[in-house]
Amino acid sequence: xxxxxxxxxxxxxxxxxxxxQNFCRNEYNxxxxxxxxxCPLANSQYATVREEKGRCYLxxxxxxxxxxxxxxxERVLLSKNYEKxxxxxxxxxxxxxxxxxxxxKQRFTKITQYLIRIRKLTLKRQRKLVPLRRKIERRxxxxxxxxxIAAQLDNAIEKELLERLKxxxxxxxxxxxxxxxxxxxxxxxxxxxxxxxxxKEEDDEEDVDKREFVEAEDSxxxxxxxxxxxxxxxxxxxxxxxxxxxxxxxxxxxxxxPLKGPARRKRPYIEIEYEKETEPATKTKAA
Amino acid sequence: xxGGGGPAVRDGAPPPTTPERVLFPPTFSVSEIKNKxxxxxxxxxxxxxxxxxxxxxxxxRRKEREALGDKAPPKxxxxxxxxxxxxxxxxVDPNDEEVAFDEATDExxxxxxxxxxxxxxxxxxxxxxxxxxxxxxxxxTVIPNSHVYYRRGLALKRIIPQCIARDxxxxxxxxEDRKIPNGLVLSHLPDGPTAHFRMSSVRLRKEIKRKxxxxxxxxxxxxxxxxxxxxxxxxxxxxxxxxxxDPQFIGRQVATFHNQRDYxxxxxHRYIFKSEKKxxxxxxxxxxxxxxxxxxxxxxxxKFGEYEWIHKRREMDTSRRKFHL
Numbered sequence: 001x002x003x004x005x006x007x008x009x010x011x012x013x014x015x016x017x018x019x020x021q022n023f024c025r026n027e028y029n030x031x032x033x034x035x036x037x038x039c040p041l042a043n044s045q046y047a048t049v050r051e052e053k054g055r056c057y058l059x060x061x062x063x064x065x066x067x068x069x070x071x072x073x074e075r076v077l078l079s080k081n082y083e084k085x086x087x088x089x090x091x092x093x094x095x096x097x098x099x100x101x102x103x104x105k106q107r108f109t110k111i112t113q114y115l116i117r118i119r120k121l122t123l124k125r126q127r128k129l130v131p132l133r134r135k136i137e138r139r140x141x142x143x144x145x146x147x148x149i150a151a152q153l154d155n156a157i158e159k160e161l162l163e164r165l166k167x168x169x170x171x172x173x174x175x176x177x178x179x180x181x182x183x184x185x186x187x188x189x190x191x192x193x194x195x196x197x198x199x200k201e202e203d204d205e206e207d208v209d210k211r212e213f214v215e216a217e218d219s220x221x222x223x224x225x226x227x228x229x230x231x232x233x234x235x236x237x238x239x240x241x242x243x244x245x246x247x248x249x250x251x252x253x254x255x256x257x258p259l260k261g262p263a264r265r266k267r268p269y270i271e272i273e274y275e276k277e278t279e280p281a282t283k284t285k286a287a
Numbered sequence: 288x289x290g291g292g293g294p295a296v297r298d299g300a301p302p303p304t305t306p307e308r309v310l311f312p313p314t315f316s317v318s319e320i321k322n323k324x325x326x327x328x329x330x331x332x333x334x335x336x337x338x339x340x341x342x343x344x345x346x347x348r349r350k351e352r353e354a355l356g357d358k359a360p361p362k363x364x365x366x367x368x369x370x371x372x373x374x375x376x377x378x379v380d381p382n383d384e385e386v387a388f389d390e391a392t393d394e395x396x397x398x399x400x401x402x403x404x405x406x407x408x409x410x411x412x413x414x415x416x417x418x419x420x421x422x423x424x425x426x427x428t429v430i431p432n433s434h435v436y437y438r439r440g441l442a443l444k445r446i447i448p449q450c451i452a453r454d455x456x457x458x459x460x461x462x463e464d465r466k467i468p469n470g471l472v473l474s475h476l477p478d479g480p481t482a483h484f485r486m487s488s489v490r491l492r493k494e495i496k497r498k499x500x501x502x503x504x505x506x507x508x509x510x511x512x513x514x515x516x517x518x519x520x521x522x523x524x525x526x527x528x529x530x531x532x533d534p535q536f537i538g539r540q541v542a543t544f545h546n547q548r549d550y551x552x553x554x555x556h557r558y559i560f561k562s563e564k565k566x567x568x569x570x571x572x573x574x575x576x577x578x579x580x581x582x583x584x585x586x587x588x589x590k591f592g593e594y595e596w597i598h599k600r601r602e603m604d605t606s607r608r609k610f611h612l
Contacts, residue, residue, distance in 0.1 A: 125442055127413075136600070144487060144550050146578055150369065151547035152552060155567060160510050161541065161558055161566050170536050 003042035007034065011163050012041075028059060028073065030103045036101055047093055049078070049108040056085065056111055058092055058104065082112060291553040351548040368548065377517040386520070392477040393521075398456070399527045405531055407433035407457045408450055413440055416466040418491070423461060425492055425573045429542065429555050430529055431506050433459075443587050451476055457529055457595035458587075461486070471577060474587050475525060480595065481587045482525055484551075484577040490572055499557060499571040505538020506531050507555070513546040518596055522551075522579060524599075549610045579612060 004125040014026040015034050022034035028048045031038045040046050044063040050055055058076040065072050076092055078085040085106055093101045164170065317333055320326040352359040363369070379386050390396070397403045407430055409423050415437075426539030427433045438446075443460065449460055455476055462470030468489055474481040493500070509530050514523035526544050539559060545552045583592040596611075605612065 003307075125440075138422055140578070141487070143548065144578075147548040148552065148576070149549045150367070151552060153543070153545055153552060156512055156545060157510060157541065157543050157554070157556060157558075157568055158566050160512065160543075161560075161568075162564065164508075165560060165563070 003036050003039060007036065007039050007042050014041075028061075030107060038103075045096065045100075047096065047104050049089070049104050049111060051111045051115065054115060055080075056108060058089055060092065075258075078108070085112075139168070297609065319611060343568060368608060371608045375516050375609075375611070378515050379517055379520050386517070390520075390524070393524075394475060394477075395524045395528055397477075398532075399524075401532055404455055405432060405456045405529055406454060407459060407529055408455045409433055409435045409459045409461070410446075411460065411468075412462045413438060415461075415463055418466055418489075419461060419463045419468045421491055422468055422489060422573060426459075426461075427515060428502055429507070429572045431504065431531055433529075447474070447476070447586050459529075460587075468575075472587060473529075475528060476586065478585055480521070480525065481583045481585070481592070482522060483580045483583070485580050487576050487578070489573065489575040491514060492571065495570055495574065497570050498515045499569045502540055502557075502572050503538055505535040506533065507538060507540035507541060507542045508534040508536070508543055510543040510545070512543065514612060515546075516612060518579075518582065522582065522612060526551075540571075542572075546612050549612050551579070551612070555575065 007015075012024075012034070014024050015022040023032060024039060026040050027050070028040040028046070028076045029038055030040075030046070030048045036042060038060065040048070044061070044066055046061045048059045050059060051057070056078045056080055060076070061072055062074075065074075076088070078088050085108060089104050089108065090101065105130040122221060187225055213218075317326060317329045320329060330467070355406070390399070398405065407427075409427055409430075411419050411423060415423070423435045425429060427435045438460075447458065458472075458474040458476055460472040460474075461468045462472065464470075469486055471484040471486045473483065473484070507530065509527055511523045514520055523544065523546075530542065540555070543552075543554045543556065545554070546558050552574070554570060554574050556568040556570050558566050558568045560566050579596075580598050581594055582596040583594050585592055598611075
């Protein structure tokens with residue numbers, strides 16, 4: 001009677017229809033589908049297995065208690081042992097229709113399996129999802145942009161590098177120290193008695209540079225390090241004599257091929273001789 | 288107030304009042320007009336007035352300054368957030384003995400005494416996506432003596448003893464979310480502190496607009512800027528520990544960690560000294576920004592670890608001028 005009215009024809013609030021199948025949302029339903037044999041409302045003798053907090057219970061409904069809705073479902077705790085629990089189901093549902101017994105055992109099996117999986121997963125590392133807060137994310141992003149602008153990273157890095165150069169952390173690699181030398185010299189001039197000493201020193205320095213210049217011309221493939229030193233020194237010398245444009249062109253060349261061997265560096269090096277006359281030519285070559 | 292603005296439609300200035308009557312109550316403001324169009328108009332007009340006044344003030348001041356010539360008072364320094372920063376009592380004084388003593392005995396001492404050589408393990412969270420993997424690779428080229436290992440679902444707590452056994456000094460875990468890296472856990476291994484950063488604006492090498500080549504195998508220099516407080520100091524030392532002590536100046540590479548308003552910007556450059564006063568830098572390598580979330584005393588242990596510092600939003604983000612690093 002119930003099935004004829006609710007289940008098949010009229011409205012059942014537990015029924016969910018999809019394209020291929022009907023489902024039953026009733027919590028006591030054994031299979032989850034909306035069938036004549038699986039509807040807990042339409043069958044006066046019914047049984048289910050449900051789990052609560054990790055323990056499985058067998059729920060049974062008999063026709064004798066149909067008048068007392070509060071006592072309708074009888075609950076039996078099943079043992080934790082899988083085989084024993086199956087036996088208990090069999091005991092309790094003895095003489096019940098085969099369908100119900102079979103489905104109850106199937107459902108119980110599935111429940112135990114997923115309980116085992118839950119316990120295994122909780123032992124492994126769990127990923128914790130932390131919700132983002134939109135306002136805070138926006139604020140942080142904006143602050144980061146402003147901090148980036150305020151930081152002026154390029155300038156800061158350049159300043160730091162120049163500081164380190166001044167403090168001589170690089171040692172002898174860069175033979176710039178002409179300015180520093182000049183300063184030291186001036187100090188010495190102020191302190192020392194005779195000027196001839198300083199003049200001699202300056203002369204020596206120039207001689208040294210010139211000498212280096214000349215030597216490097218002759219030597220083809222001396223030590224790489226020496227080449228570097230000589231080249232940088234002579235280059236710096238030239239740079240101080242002439243101004244910015246050359247610097248830019250050569251530094252571009254250096255920037256592009258920073259660590260290629262002396263062959264590369266040799267080309268601009270040789271061009272230095274003719275620098276003063278044919279500047280535009282060197283620019284195109286270097287660039 | 289609204290009634291006064293009604294009939295005198297587009298008149299900014301109140302009609303000339305006789306001294307006995309006052310037409311507008313003294314607290315009339317533009318925002319009390321109910322009509323949006325008129326309100327907007329009045330507001331624009333007020334803005335223009337303000338601007339004019341400001342310009343006039345500026346001109347006047349400039350003229351005064353020129354008139355005074357040498358005796359003009361010095362220009363006022365503009366207020367910046369860095370200027371107005373709330374003084375942090377844990378700011379490190381370079382001559383502080385206590386700090387120096389602490390540093391001689393803390394977990395980084397063996398590194399700074401040159402007893403250990405840094406060896407770094409870089410890994411990710413589970414199932415890293417392409418971007419994170421590429422970022423890890425690039426990071427390993429930037430940091431010398433570093434190795435990238437895939438994390439196949441291994442628990443960090445079990446990795447750590449293995450790492451210590453194999454002589455690693457630091458562990459970097461890059462956390463990923465939706466295919467982009469967004470977190471960094473840096474753990475100094477023989478029971479050193481663990482810092483958890485939030486990482487943002489990660490740029491891989493191909494996304495940086497530059498024409499340089501890849502970083503070579505030379506050991507780069509390290510620049511640490513602006514780590515002023517005690518906390519910043521320890522974080523800075525932690526970051527410095529990643530790099531070997533003796534930079535090879537031939538390589539001309541420099542890795543920079545610049546702290547500004549609690550954001551640590553990482554950049555990797557190649558520099559060249561064009562002259563004594565000029566240096567050119569060319570950016571290569573990835574860039575990212577970090578924000579410190581927590582600093583924990585032992586190695587990675589989120590549940591039972593002893594935290595030295597956690598960023599608590601409610602307490603610490605209240606003032607715009609207060610920074611912790």
